Amino acid sequence: MSKTLFVVGTGTDIGKTYISGLIVKKLHESGSAAAYYKAAMSGNVRRADGSLVPGDALFVKEISGISQPLVEMCPYIYETAVSPHLASRIEGNPVQMEVVLEGFRNSCDNYEYVTLEGSGGILCPICFDEGELWLPDVIRACGAGCLLIADAGLGTINSVGLTAFYMKEHGIPLRGIVFNHFKPGDVMQEDNLKMCEHLTGSKVIACVREGDTELNISVEDLKRLYE
Template sequence: MGKSIFIVGTGTDVGKTYITALIVKKLREAGKRAAYFKAAASGNVRTETGLIPGDAYFVKKISVIDMELTDMIPYVYENAVSPHLASRMEGNPVNLEVIKEKYQELCHEYDYITMEGSGGILCPVCFDENEIWLEDIIKMLGLSSVLIADAGLGTINAAVLTIEYMKQKGMPVKGIICNHCHTGDPMEEDNKRMIEHRCGIPVIGCVADGAENLDIPLEKLIQLYE
């Protein structure tokens, strides 16, 4: 059975997909059978052959993993809104049993599964047919998380509130990765210290714009998975 970690962000467009791609790339280059999985993705491009799951395509391109796009994201929507609203507009609402089945299939086939969330922790995934929030998926699969946060101004509030909410709801967070980092920036260094001080959870990595590799030791990265 494969080991897994869930990638959650402080919000939309914080860089979850980008950093997830670097994580999967590092595992693959180390000879690990690494998989990417995401329950639902919105804002995808429609072509003559159907919707192209952009997040899955990006991760596949960067990490060069051998996976079919359809196995990486089972629920794909065109409208760039939260999955619950996209499925209201387009149909095909998220079903937890389908997510669980697809996830378990990957666990039997791969060593490490990196599962990316949609939006922030309070993202509604389905609402009309069944009320499903992102946290329901995390709890159903029993996963611990890594939080992706912006390195810049405002991140203390966003990161601490996200982590405190997750702690309150019984969702373990193993570490924080900061995105859009600038080496030696005094504000960003202080942001990391303040987040660690308030949450007691370490900042395990920093990623600069345009980074092609994840500057986290392989052994430390593997320890995040369970």
């Protein structure tokens, strides 16, 4: 059976896709059959023929080198750069859980490790008008533990703490934390790391600096997050 991990963030534009790409790359280069999956992507551009390019999926595919077809990576793609519930209100084609799960199960049937990525922060609305669906509903339906991506800078103690508290209260397993935009030796960021670990009881499993092309964690430790 496929092993899964859900990448969530303390907010939007926090680096979830970038970190997801590094994760999938490490798994792929270790010889594992690795896949990427995201229920809904907003803020995508159009090709000359009018079709939308799933930008996050394309980034992960290119940085990781996986052969997984783009069409398998995301069932819902929107042009408007807002949360999926509002994008579908503007453009149509609202997210349906059964469609999301069908694509997810297909990935699980064909790949050993499936890395899922959420939209926005933990409280991102995925669908609202046609039926209420939030990111935690997708996470629980997929039965995956989570890796929390956070900016290493000012304010992260609060954002990490609140996100972790919400996840715990709603039965969503937190496997670890990754600090993005990390500056080694920065007194505040080093303290943020310690405080976030103390506050959440979860380890910061990797720190990613600007321009990193590798995730600083062993393949063995990374794979354990999927168990």
